[in-house]
Every structure is written in structure tokens, then in C-alpha cells.
Amino acid sequence: MSVKHPFAICPAQQVPELGKFPFELLYRGSPRAAVLVRFQGEVYAYLNQCVHMPRALDCENSNIFDETGRYLQCSMHSICYDPISGESLSEICLGKKLTALKVKEQDDWIYLVDKRAAITG
């Protein structure tokens, strides 16, 4: 029987290129929704809340990347974000950033390594 590491989010294979993996965590002591994404082979994590309004990026449909696969995109009013920096590249909220979380991929797992956050379940 294997014991799940307290900071393990999911097996790396759960986040394919341009895919997402939603998860819950405590961020600065409050329960929040977050999402892992993979872009150009690297995994990034953000609180799943648009900078425009308090909506999840994928609130209106299941895709989190735009149709080009180059940008994260909020499905509510279509703000596009740089997947690497989380910065809005759209006129709306230009330059505002998604809240990034520190994660690392090691031994085929993805781990939360952010002192502000903890996995809840």
C-alpha cells in the first residue's frame, strides 16, 4: 500500500500538454480552487480565479487554453493570459496577473512547494 505524500497534487500524467488538473487547497488559510496546466512541457499552477471578476477560468466551458494553444483564456469574457507568467495580455486587465503557485514535477508526480498553501484533500 502506498501513502500519498502530503504535498502531492497528482501523478504527472494527469496533466497532459495543454491539459489541466483542478485541485483544492488552503491558500493563506482560506479554501481555494486551483488548477495545474502544462504548456510547452512545463507544469504551472494558478489559483483558478480570473483577474477580471471572481470567476474560474473554465467557468463557462471545460477548456482552459484558447483555440491556438498559446494562451490560457477565461471562458467568461475571453481574457487571454500568458501561460508562463499568468499575465493578462488582453486590453481588459492588461498586465494583471493570475496568482501563481509554486509546484515542482519530480519522479512522475507533481508537488505543491508553496509556503503560502497546503493541500486539503
Ligand code: FES
Ligand atoms: S471574468 Fe474572466 S474575463 Fe471576465
